Amino acid sequence: MIKNTGYILLILTVVLVLTMVISSCVGAVQISFSELISIIAYHTGLSEHQNFEAQQAAVFLNLRLPRVLLGVLIGAALGVSGAAIQGLFRNPLAEPGLIGISSGATLFAVIMIVLETKIFKELTGVIGFYALSLASFIGAGLTTMLVYRIAMRNGKTIITTLLLGGIAINALAGAFIGLLTYMATDAQLRNITFWSLGSLGGASWPTVTTLLPFVLIPVFGLPFLAKSLNALALGESQAMHMGVNVKVVKRIIIAMATMAVGASVAVAGMIAFIGLIIPHILRMTFTADHRLVVPGAALLGAALLTMADLIARTVVAPAELPIGILTAMIGAPVFIYIIITERNKNNP
Amino acid sequence: MIKVKALSYKAGGKKLLDNLSFDAGKGELLAILGANGAGKSTLMKLLCREIKPFSGKITINGKELDNYRLQDLAKTRAVLSQHNTISISFQVNELVLMGRYPHFQQKPTVGDFKIVQQVMEETGITHLASRDYNTLSGGEQQRVQLARVIAQIYDSPNACLFLDEPTNGLDLQYQQQIMVLARSLADRGYCVICILHDINFASRFADRIMMLKNGKKVAEGLPVEVINCENIHETFSIKVKLMECEGYTCPLVVPATILK
Numbered sequence: 001m002i003k004n005t006g007y008i009l010l011i012l013t014v015v016l017v018l019t020m021v022i023s024s025c026v027g028a029v030q031i032s033f034s035e036l037i038s039i040i041a042y043h044t045g046l047s048e049h050q051n052f053e054a055q056q057a058a059v060f061l062n063l064r065l066p067r068v069l070l071g072v073l074i075g076a077a078l079g080v081s082g083a084a085i086q087g088l089f090r091n092p093l094a095e096p097g098l099i100g101i102s103s104g105a106t107l108f109a110v111i112m113i114v115l116e117t118k119i120f121k122e123l124t125g126v127i128g129f130y131a132l133s134l135a136s137f138i139g140a141g142l143t144t145m146l147v148y149r150i151a152m153r154n155g156k157t158i159i160t161t162l163l164l165g166g167i168a169i170n171a172l173a174g175a176f177i178g179l180l181t182y183m184a185t186d187a188q189l190r191n192i193t194f195w196s197l198g199s200l201g202g203a204s205w206p207t208v209t210t211l212l213p214f215v216l217i218p219v220f221g222l223p224f225l226a227k228s229l230n231a232l233a234l235g236e237s238q239a240m241h242m243g244v245n246v247k248v249v250k251r252i253i254i255a256m257a258t259m260a261v262g263a264s265v266a267v268a269g270m271i272a273f274i275g276l277i278i279p280h281i282l283r284m285t286f287t288a289d290h291r292l293v294v295p296g297a298a299l300l301g302a303a304l305l306t307m308a309d310l311i312a313r314t315v316v317a318p319a320e321l322p323i324g325i326l327t328a329m330i331g332a333p334v335f336i337y338i339i340i341t342e343r344n345k346n347n348p
Numbered sequence: 349m350i351k352v353k354a355l356s357y358k359a360g361g362k363k364l365l366d367n368l369s370f371d372a373g374k375g376e377l378l379a380i381l382g383a384n385g386a387g388k389s390t391l392m393k394l395l396c397r398e399i400k401p402f403s404g405k406i407t408i409n410g411k412e413l414d415n416y417r418l419q420d421l422a423k424t425r426a427v428l429s430q431h432n433t434i435s436i437s438f439q440v441n442e443l444v445l446m447g448r449y450p451h452f453q454q455k456p457t458v459g460d461f462k463i464v465q466q467v468m469e470e471t472g473i474t475h476l477a478s479r480d481y482n483t484l485s486g487g488e489q490q491r492v493q494l495a496r497v498i499a500q501i502y503d504s505p506n507a508c509l510f511l512d513e514p515t516n517g518l519d520l521q522y523q524q525q526i527m528v529l530a531r532s533l534a535d536r537g538y539c540v541i542c543i544l545h546d547i548n549f550a551s552r553f554a555d556r557i558m559m560l561k562n563g564k565k566v567a568e569g570l571p572v573e574v575i576n577c578e579n580i581h582e583t584f585s586i587k588v589k590l591m592e593c594e595g596y597t598c599p600l601v602v603p604a605t606i607l608k
Contacts, residue, residue, distance in 0.1 A: 091435050159435070227449055233436045234446065237398055238429055242500065243422030243450040288436045291454075345482065 005292045012299035016072070019303045023068045023310040028317060029059045036060070067203035067313075071306040073215045074200065074268050077260035079301020082275020083282075083294045084222050084257045085144075087229035088250065089151065091159050092283070092338065095276035096261045099151075099162055100169030101143050102272070105258075105265035106196065107173040108139025113191050114180045133214060137262030143169055144258050198269040198324025200309050207267055214263030218256040219298045225253060226290035233288075271324045273331020274301055280338055349374050349539040350395075350508055355404035357390055357563075364390040366563040367404070372541055372556075374506065377534035379554035380543045383584050387563035388543045389430075392512050395541065396427050409506055422450035425508040426500040430516060432493050434481055440492050441477040444468055447499030463502045471495040471529060487522030490514065494529060501538065509533060511542040515549065527553045551575050551598040559583040571598040 025031045031039070031052070039057050041047035078096070085101070086094045096102045112135040147169065151162035181192055194201070228249045231239035240246050264271070278301045282293045305323070308330070312323040350372045357365040365387045372378040382388045393399045395406060397413050406413045408424055416424065426447070434443075444467060448460040468474045471491050476484065481492060494514065501507035511530060515523040523546070531553045534540045544550045550557050551571035559566040559579055566583045567574040575598055580588050589607055590599035 086436070224454075227454070230438075230442075230446055231449055233434055233438065234432065234443075235429070237396070238427075238432070240398065240418070241396060241422065241425075241427040241429070242446065243419040245418055283437065287442065288438050289442050 005289070008286055008292060009295055009299065012296055012303070016299050016303040016306075019306045019310075020068050020072065023071070023306050024060060024064050026310060026314060027059070027064060029056060031056050031060060031064075062205075063203075066205050066208050067200055067309070068306060069208045070200050070203040070211070070267065071309040072302040073208065073211050074264040074271065075274060075302035075305025076219050076298040077215045077264040077301075078271060078274040078305065079278040079297035079299075080219050080222055080294060081257040081260040082301070083279040083290065083297035084218075084225070084229065084253050085275070086279055087232060087290055087294075088253050088257070089148075089162060090233055090235075091162065092280060093159060093276070093342070094162060095273070096140070096257070097270065097272040097275065098335075099147050099166035100173065101140050101147065101258065101261055102265055102270050103170045103173035103177075104143025104146075105136035105140040105262045106270055107176055109136040109266055110177050110180050110192055111135065113188050114184050130210060133210065133263045133266040136266040137214075137259055140258035140262035140265065141254065143173075144254050148254070194269055194322075196270060196324075197322035198271040198327070199320070199322045200268050200312075201320060202267060211263055211267050214259050218260040219295075221256050222253070223291070223295045225249060226294045229253070229290040229294065233290075269322075269324060271305070272328045273335060274305060274327055276338075277331055277334050278304060280334070349376075349409060349506065350541070351407045352395075353405050353407075355391075355394060355406065356402045357387075357394060357399070358402045359390075364563050365394070365401075368560075368563065368565055369404075370558055370565070370568055372508075372539050374539055375534055375537045376555045377531060377540045377542060377553060379550035379557045380541065380560060381545075381547060381550055381557060381583060382560035385562075386560040386583070388560060389512065390563070391560070392427075392510060392543060395510055396425070397421065408508060419450050422500065423504050423507070424501075425510060426497040427510045428494055428497045428512060428514055430512045432489065437480045437482055439477070440473060440479050440481055440484070441468070443481055443492055444473075444495045444499055447496040447502075450500065451503075459503075463499055467495045467499045467502060471498065472525070487518045487525075490518060490522065490526060491529075494526065498533065505537050508539045508541065511540065513543050513545060515544070515546065523549070547575065547580065547601045551601075552596075575599065575601060 021033065021036065025033060025036055035052040035056055038047065038049065038051040039060055042050055043057070043061065082095055085096060086092055109132055112132050147162065147165050150165040151158055177192070177196070181189065184192060228239065228244045231242045231244045232246070232249070236246050278297045279293050282296045282300060286292055286296070308326050309323050312321040312326050315321060352371060353369050355365055355368045356363065368391070380388055380391065394401050441464060444464050445456060445460065448456055448463065452460055468477060471494060473488065473491050473495055476488060476492065481489065484492065497509065501509065514526050514530065518526065527549055530540055530542055534555070542554070554571060556569060557571055557574050558568040559574060561583050567579045575590070577588055577590065580586070580601060587604040588601050589604050591602055593600050
């Protein structure tokens with residue numbers, strides 16, 4: 001169990017690399033594995049030979065690679081934040097989407113889009129994108145704190161309150177998004193629709209590079225809090241008895257998790273259920289120990305979202321399925337399954 | 349080891365603890381008795397530094413509680429809380445290893461694993477090692493939690509152990525097991541402070557007993573000194589009868605209503 005954590009993480013890394021390779025090769029323009037190697041070798045200066053067509057290289061470098069990387073980053077962000085938030089709320093059902101964090105982030109992003117023409121007109125390009133990330137980060141942060149306040153009592157999460165609070169926040173955010181949709185222009189409307197469905201279609205090198213820090217900090221930072229998350233699972237006072245500075249740890253977890261959720265919502269809109277399923281799979285297959293679940297969720301989340309995106313962009317080609325629809329179709333039944341197992345466990 | 353001096357705590361204008369002083373030494377098991385609302389849990393929270401006293405001070409090994417770094421405090425005292433529900437499924441050995449968290453950074457050492465193993469043997473839960481905590485019975489869960497708490501201070505001979513109603517909700521056999529364990533920990537040199545409801549358990553296993561009522565001390569001393577009808581009536585507002593028992597220095601306490 002505990003001793004082979006490194007081994008499991010290695011396997012998950014291999015799985016991730018494999019999905020990245022497959023996803024890079026498959027698409028409207030097919031690239032074989034050897035051609036892929038050749039493209040990479042040629043462009044990194046390792047080889048002089050050009051055993052591929054120019055079009056393949058162009059597609060790979062300008063379209064497919066940024067898209068695959070975006071999938072990896074967002075999948076990792078959603079997986080790791082899901083694991084951290086479930087640990088923080090001490091409940092396997094807490095998920096950024098379900099408890100309203102994602103919709104809080106979406107609301108702030110939509111506010112940004114609609115108000116953009118009036119207030120944020122100067123903030124274009126990369127700065128504009130940062131502004132959007134920042135807005136959804138703030139939205140995610142505020143909702144997390146709100147949900148936390150609603151659901152915690154004497155250091156314990158009241159799970160029904162948490163989920164009902166999530167419903168209420170989702171409804172409220174939905175109403176405001178509806179209002180803003182009503183006010184929006186046609187161009188803004190198209191943008192808003194994109195947010196609410198969730199898609200990696202906006203992938204480009206600038207989006208990847210701007211997203212990078214928002215994902216890397218939580219992905220490499222949160223595993224350091226895995227021990228504290230384990231302790232928190234026993235209860236806040238129990239964690240304090242074990243020497244965990246609960247207040248500080250909670251703040252860092254909330255900041256990092258919302259950073260990841262906010263930034264990924266800003267880039268790809270709402271992609272539901274990844275944060276719920278991924279940690280659950282890891283807990284079911286291996287262990288509930290956050291020292292595996294947190295970094296593992298980043299790796300497996302990245303692999304699964306890359307795979308899901310591959311399906312999303314090939315299954316109805318040349319059109320493209322919004323990935324949020326796909327993850328919800330897979331995720332919702334898994335969610336129902338988890339609810340039923342929890343029910344059977346608690347009321348035998 | 350532990351010195352409590354003139355400790356008071358107020359909440360909502362009501363004094364929950366009123367000028368309480370006592371101490372407990374190395375190798376001693378101090379039982380705290382009192383009716384509901386007597387201030388036992390408030391005292392426990394103060395001892396754990398979960399809340400700050402209104403006035404008075406607590407020192408452990410000569411050092412004031414406030415001056416401890418959280419991590420050092422965790423190596424100096426361990427706490428078995430009353431409610432231990434876990435919604436995320438941990439395996440028993442993972443849970444016991446958590447007791448070692450104050451002692452290692454990222455990776456547990458060989459020594460940590462050894463301690464986990466030893467503690468599990470001593471608490472008789474080795475056979476449960478790979479079970480899911482949530483599938484255990486109440487008595488087994490309590491023993492696992494106790495094992496975790498012991499693991500936390502296993503290699504700190506001058507540590508204190510706070511047990512908050514450790515036998516609560518357990519059947520007789522498990523109550524007995526937990527109390528035998530608590531006793532053996534005191535015998536090993538820990539200072540054990542234990543909130544109990546059962547007067548007979550307290551007189552059988554504790555070195556000294558302190559009785560609380562409305563945040564004030566009613567009596568404190570050896571079981572033979574404090575277990576009498578007056579003190580118990582004062583503390584619990586019930587009439588009891590004492591029954592001498594062979595080979596047993598302290599009389600058994602039986603509610604008077606039972607004997608009619």
